[in-house]
Amino acid sequence: MTPTIGVFDSGFGGLTVLRALIERLPRAHFAFLGDTARLPYGSKSRRTIARYAAESAQFLVREQGAEFLVIACNTASALALDAIQDAVPVPVLGVIEPGAIAARQASATGDVLVIATEATVQSHAYAAACRAQGLRAIEKACPLLVPLVEEGWTDHPVTAEVIDIYLGELRAEAAAQGLKPDMLVLGCTHYPLLRPLIERAVRPGVKVIDSAESAAQAAVELCNGRLGGRLGERVAPAAIGATAETEVRCFATDSVEKFERLGSRFLGRPVGKVELIDLGG
Amino acid sequence: MTPTIGVFDSGFGGLTVLRALIERLPRAHFAFLGDTARLPYGSKSRRTIARYAAESAQFLVREQGAEFLVIACNTASALALDAIQDAVPVPVLGVIEPGAIAARQASATGDVLVIATEATVQSHAYAAACRAQGLRAIEKACPLLVPLVEEGWTDHPVTAEVIDIYLGELRAEAAAQGLKPDMLVLGCTHYPLLRPLIERAVRPGVKVIDSAESAAQAAVELCNGRLGGRLGERVAPAAIGATAETEVRCFATDSVEKFERLGSRFLGRPVGKVELIDLGG
Numbered sequence: 001m002t003p004t005i006g007v008f009d010s011g012f013g014g015l016t017v018l019r020a021l022i023e024r025l026p027r028a029h030f031a032f033l034g035d036t037a038r039l040p041y042g043s044k045s046r047r048t049i050a051r052y053a054a055e056s057a058q059f060l061v062r063e064q065g066a067e068f069l070v071i072a073c074n075t076a077s078a079l080a081l082d083a084i085q086d087a088v089p090v091p092v093l094g095v096i097e098p099g100a101i102a103a104r105q106a107s108a109t110g111d112v113l114v115i116a117t118e119a120t121v122q123s124h125a126y127a128a129a130c131r132a133q134g135l136r137a138i139e140k141a142c143p144l145l146v147p148l149v150e151e152g153w154t155d156h157p158v159t160a161e162v163i164d165i166y167l168g169e170l171r172a173e174a175a176a177q178g179l180k181p182d183m184l185v186l187g188c189t190h191y192p193l194l195r196p197l198i199e200r201a202v203r204p205g206v207k208v209i210d211s212a213e214s215a216a217q218a219a220v221e222l223c224n225g226r227l228g229g230r231l232g233e234r235v236a237p238a239a240i241g242a243t244a245e246t247e248v249r250c251f252a253t254d255s256v257e258k259f260e261r262l263g264s265r266f267l268g269r270p271v272g273k274v275e276l277i278d279l280g281g
Numbered sequence: 282m283t284p285t286i287g288v289f290d291s292g293f294g295g296l297t298v299l300r301a302l303i304e305r306l307p308r309a310h311f312a313f314l315g316d317t318a319r320l321p322y323g324s325k326s327r328r329t330i331a332r333y334a335a336e337s338a339q340f341l342v343r344e345q346g347a348e349f350l351v352i353a354c355n356t357a358s359a360l361a362l363d364a365i366q367d368a369v370p371v372p373v374l375g376v377i378e379p380g381a382i383a384a385r386q387a388s389a390t391g392d393v394l395v396i397a398t399e400a401t402v403q404s405h406a407y408a409a410a411c412r413a414q415g416l417r418a419i420e421k422a423c424p425l426l427v428p429l430v431e432e433g434w435t436d437h438p439v440t441a442e443v444i445d446i447y448l449g450e451l452r453a454e455a456a457a458q459g460l461k462p463d464m465l466v467l468g469c470t471h472y473p474l475l476r477p478l479i480e481r482a483v484r485p486g487v488k489v490i491d492s493a494e495s496a497a498q499a500a501v502e503l504c505n506g507r508l509g510g511r512l513g514e515r516v517a518p519a520a521i522g523a524t525a526e527t528e529v530r531c532f533a534t535d536s537v538e539k540f541e542r543l544g545s546r547f548l549g550r551p552v553g554k555v556e557l558i559d560l561g562g
Binding site: 037038048143144146151161165255 | 317318319321325326329424425427428429431432439442443446535536
């Protein structure tokens with residue numbers, strides 16, 4: 001039997017994580033849930049986020065038979081990973097620890113910059129995960145980047161200017177603390193769409209780490225171990241379109257039209273029909 | 282007995298409407314509810330918005346004794362005014378019709394530009410309200426403006442540039458349809474904080490109409506009629522700080538800290554303690 005992997009986000013930004021998973025696990029089945037009726041989690045309290053995320057995880061496990069969950073949402077990973085693990089009987093992987101591990105593997109100076117939503121930054125989850133890897137991290141909230149991506153301005157001079165302002169402030173803060181960062185972690189699943197602009201804005205020698213990619217790689221390792229190697233080898237991205245085996249079902253709690261319209265940018269292929277569900281919120 | 286006026290918004294942008302109400306009705310009591318656990322309404326469906334707004338209105342009437350409701354949220358006014366009127370036994374005033382009436386009173390050409398959130402624009406509620414006043418309206422969604430206000434960039438070159446881009450696109454659309462607009466209606470309660478930048482960006486001869494101001498003026502007329510003239514005359518804005526009589530209680534469904542921190546910019550004075558309530562969402 002082909003295993004089902006559940007992927008959860010507050011919206012559809014987590015489709016960048018799903019995209020990275022499909023590239024690596026083309027023979028798995030995927031159920032993706034975007035809790036779009038209650039987004040953005042980024043501006044809500046820990047208590048509220050934990051309740052919403054636990055309900056969403058239970059839907060993927062109980063209703064969709066997910067044997068493994070990837071929390072493709074930095075805010076939920078930061079604030080609700082424990083609550084989700086308590087709520088479901090399957091392994092649960094967040095996006096934050098894999099990002100920190102990837103930074104540790106690539107960093108020479110041990111100093112890391114992190115950009116994320118306000119709630120993720122306020123949780124200091126990346127700073128804690130980096131510290132656990134022996135890294136020093138400076139985090140910065142960049143609340144305009146998600147709306148700029150959703151406006152479709154992913155290659156727009158205004159977006160480049162906003163990125164310059166945010167990164168300039170972050171560099172100044174790092175310098176003030178005597179850090180010499182050589183890594184920039186993208187701590188939000190919307191940010192991979194801005195990667196070309198961000199690559200242009202970072203100083204030479206600073207490497208951009210996409211925690212969506214890092215989490216997908218960690219999921220492969222965990223899945224292949226836990227699920228008995230049923231999921232297959234990584235395929236080259238060029239082969240994605242040809243993996244007719246990959247089954248992806250997408251669910252949302254609201255605004256399926258917007259999900260269908262914008263989601264393909266994140267997934268890198270059409271998301272198809274999105275099914276509306278009601279989690280009672 | 283002093284009447285209580287309930288003011289409702291999905292977030293705290295509606296504090297610009299409350300501010301305009303306090304200026305005009307200094308002897309009233311006010312109960313303001315921001316449904317911050319479930320914002321932004323702007324990206325949600327009509328069905329969901331109607332349910333959230335009705336629950337919020339019932340809280341203000343049943344728990345706070347509001348005798349009159351002002352829906353200080355363009356999205357809820359556009360999509361849920363009927364649902365709210367059905368849900369509570371008191372008069373309910375939205376922000377859209379007053380904005381359209383103010384535009385009609387001031388316009389010479391009969392052509393009007395409207396900027397608002399995506400959900401408000403998709404509802405075409407302003408176009409319909411303007412048509413009912415004999416005006417032709419062109420609406421444009423400006424989804425970056427709310428995040429720019431919440432980032433505090435209300436006097437920032439990036440914000441000025443974004444406004445220029447949006448208004449340029451809107452003017453081009455109006456010209457393509459042969460319209461000669463002389464009014465620009467601010468169809469979102471966050472936009473009054475951008476009024477100085479917007480005033481600088483409009484063409485000479487175009488007047489900016491703030492629907493928060495228009496709604497407050499309409500509320501005064503309705504209240505003084507319906508509530509027997511118990512609310513008093515308009516006071517000059519300079520006297521606001523001195524109206525010790527004005528009682529304002531603020532409630533939110535989440536993130537009271539953010540509400541307290543950002544709310545004063547919208548209200549024009551400290552919002553004080555914000556009480557957390559649970560509407561079960």
